[in-house]
Amino acid sequence: MKNKFDGVMQQIKTLDVEAYKYLIDKNPNTWSRAFFEMDRCCVAFENGISESYHNVIEPARHKPIISMLEDIRVYLMQRIFNMNQKAQDLQDFICPSVRKHLEILKKKLGNWSVYPSIYQEFEVIGFEESYSVNLATRKCSCRLWDASGIPCVHAAKAYSFVHKDPDESVSNWYTKQMWLSAYSYPIHPVTFNRGQSELDPILPPINRRMPGRPKKKRIRDPTEND
Structure with a gap:
């Protein structure tokens, strides 16, 4: 806040x-x-995705342009396939990282107390702090639930008070279905022969004589003595 x-x-x-x-x-x-902003469902302020990607393609970036692009294409093709397989094999309805986060929150619920106000609205108190939680609107005054799309510890405590599991309020962005959707567009294989090509080989450019009288003396640095 x-x-x-x-x-x-x-x-x-x-x-x-x-x-x-x-x-x-x-x-x-x-x-x-x-x-x-409260409608992004993401509280990360670092650029970890780009950093991980650039780390993976670091060896390819030292190759010639065609070889570099081919290595990146193959990597992305395998990455999309592997992530799609993981999503299909997932037995849970939310992503593993979110499930792990919720399990950690459940171990901290003993430090908080719940005081009901009206239907699905509660005050959660702990560590000399208090927060307003509304399960109907899925909002907490700490704003972490709104910003991340994942229930905060205050919301998890409120759900525990009404004998419900907080995982039912996780944003759709963290569901198995959304994970499958993100990796549902594969990169299709490309057929070609690395050693041979039907096209003419690429030759170096032809040396041309530039207009004007050719220079015979080297260009002297301004700091050199005459």
Whole structure:
């Protein structure tokens, strides 16, 4: 939440004014979860997907252009196939990483207490903090549920209070069906012979004499003495 962000920033300012100025100059809207849009279902602020991809294709990037593109094509073809197979073999209806996250949350529920207000609306208190949870609208005042699409610990505690499993409120973006949909477009094989080609071989360009009188003396550096 923004008020918590402001509190942490004031602590940083007390410890190191230069560090505070550096962070403010970077525009908190681009790196702080307190300012994230609530309809993205993603709380990651790093670019891990691109970094992983560039790490995988690092050996291919040192090859000639055609060989590089072929290696990348084959890698992506296998990647899509393997991820599609994993999705098909999944016995759960939500992704494994989300299931693991929910299981970790369930171990923390003992630190929180629930006080019902009206139908499906609760106040969850713990660690000298309190949050409003509405199971009907799937919102929590901590905003983590809204931003990530995955129930926060406060929402999980509220679901536990009404004897329900929080996994039923996970966003559709994390379901098995969505996983299958993301990897349902394969890269089809290409038939060709790496050693032979029906096309004429690529030859080096023909040397041409440039217009004007050819220079015989080398170009001297401005720092050289006459």
